[in-house]
Amino acid sequence: MDKLQGIWGGTNRQNWAAKWIHIGDAQCILCDLNLKKEAFVEATEAWLSALTAFEVAKRLIDEDDEQSEEILAKVESGIQRFGSSLEQKVERVKLACVDRGEFGAYYLPGAKSHKSSPAVICISREEETEAALLGRLLPVVIGRSISLLVVSHDDLSNHSRSQSKNFFSCCVDYLSARPDVDAARIGVYGEGLSAVLATEFAVFDRRVAAAVCDGGLWNWASTLASVSWMTKTSDIMDDDVTSSRRLRLARRLTCPALVVAGGRGVVSASEAIKLQADCAAAGIDLELALSCVSQTPIGEIENFVASDNRIFAWLEHTLAAVQASDHFMNSGHDSEDLLSIIDLR
Incomplete structure (x- = not known):
C-alpha cells in the first residue's frame, strides 16, 4: 500500500x-x-x-x-x-430495541473466549454495510483479546437523535449481558460520519470506556460555517475564542478518545492537530492518529492496514488500562501507584 x-x-x-x-x-x-x-x-x-x-x-x-x-x-x-470455521467464530446476531424493533449485527468474540474480554461497538461509514466493515477489520482483530459488535450506519441514519442514542444503548446492553464481555470495558469506534455519532454516544452514555471518534470537530466545523454564513464574513475568530469553542464537546467526553484525521475521514488533519494541542493544554485525554496515505495518479489512497492496526492497538491498550486502573483502585492503591507501573500512553 x-x-x-x-x-x-x-x-x-x-x-x-x-x-x-x-x-x-x-x-x-x-x-x-x-x-x-x-x-x-x-x-x-x-x-x-x-x-x-x-x-x-x-x-x-x-x-x-x-x-x-x-x-x-x-x-x-x-x-x-x-x-x-474460525477459532473466533463470527456470529450473526439480532438485537432488540424498544422503539425500533430488531436489527442485525455481527459479533466476533475475543481471542481468549474463556475470559471476559473488552468489546468495541464498530459502526460502518455511511452507505457501507456491516459486512463490508467486518471484512476489512477481521485481518486486524483476529488474535486480539478484544470482541467486536459490528453495526451499520444505515440502521441509524433514518432515525432521530434520541432513537440513535437508544440504538447505541441497546448495543451496550447486549454486550454487557454477554458472559464473555467485560461490561466495564466497552468502547465505540466510528469512521466517516459515524465518527460523529461515536462522539455523541460517548458523551451520552458514560458506560463507554474508550472512543475512536471525531472529538466534536464535525459539529465545530458546522458551527463555524453557520457563523460565517450568518455574518457574511470569513474573518478568523480570536484564538482563545476558537480554542474554547473547539473544546466545548471534547470537554464532555469522560473517557479517553482517539481522533483519526486525514484519508477518507471527515476530520481534517489541521483541525485535529489544533484540537489535540488544545486538549493537551486543558488536561483532556485525547490522542491523534493521522491516516497513512499514498499519492497515486487517481489521488490519495489510504493505507487502511496501517491505520486499522494503529486504531485497534490503541483500543486494546486503552481498555486494558481501564482494567488495570479498576484493579489497583480496588486494591487500595492511588493513581500515582498506578502510573508508576503502567504506561497509559
Whole structure:
C-alpha cells in the first residue's frame, strides 16, 4: 500500500483492481482446499489474505462502479462460508430495541473466549454495510483479546437523535449481558460520519470506556460555517475564542478518545492537530492518529492496514488500562501507584 505510486506505472486502475480481485479469488480457493484438509490455521490465513486483497481492489475503483457490489458479494459470501470455521467464530446476531424493533449485527468474540474480554461497538461509514466493515477489520482483530459488535450506519441514519442514542444503548446492553464481555470495558469506534455519532454516544452514555471518534470537530466545523454564513464574513475568530469553542464537546467526553484525521475521514488533519494541542493544554485525554496515505495518479489512497492496526492497538491498550486502573483502585492503591507501573500512553 505504501508503494502504490512507484509500482503504478502505465497500468490503469481497472487492471490493478482486477489483479487484486484475482488474488482474493485465489486465496479463497486456497482457503477451501485447506479446510478440506482440516488445516484450519492455513485456511484462516488464506481467507484473511483474501479479505485484504478485496479491500485493496475496492479502493482502486470508483465507489459507484458495479465491481464494488461484486466485491461486497464475495466478502459477504466468505463471511457466511468461512466465518464459522474460525477459532473466533463470527456470529450473526439480532438485537432488540424498544422503539425500533430488531436489527442485525455481527459479533466476533475475543481471542481468549474463556475470559471476559473488552468489546468495541464498530459502526460502518455511511452507505457501507456491516459486512463490508467486518471484512476489512477481521485481518486486524483476529488474535486480539478484544470482541467486536459490528453495526451499520444505515440502521441509524433514518432515525432521530434520541432513537440513535437508544440504538447505541441497546448495543451496550447486549454486550454487557454477554458472559464473555467485560461490561466495564466497552468502547465505540466510528469512521466517516459515524465518527460523529461515536462522539455523541460517548458523551451520552458514560458506560463507554474508550472512543475512536471525531472529538466534536464535525459539529465545530458546522458551527463555524453557520457563523460565517450568518455574518457574511470569513474573518478568523480570536484564538482563545476558537480554542474554547473547539473544546466545548471534547470537554464532555469522560473517557479517553482517539481522533483519526486525514484519508477518507471527515476530520481534517489541521483541525485535529489544533484540537489535540488544545486538549493537551486543558488536561483532556485525547490522542491523534493521522491516516497513512499514498499519492497515486487517481489521488490519495489510504493505507487502511496501517491505520486499522494503529486504531485497534490503541483500543486494546486503552481498555486494558481501564482494567488495570479498576484493579489497583480496588486494591487500595492511588493513581500515582498506578502510573508508576503502567504506561497509559
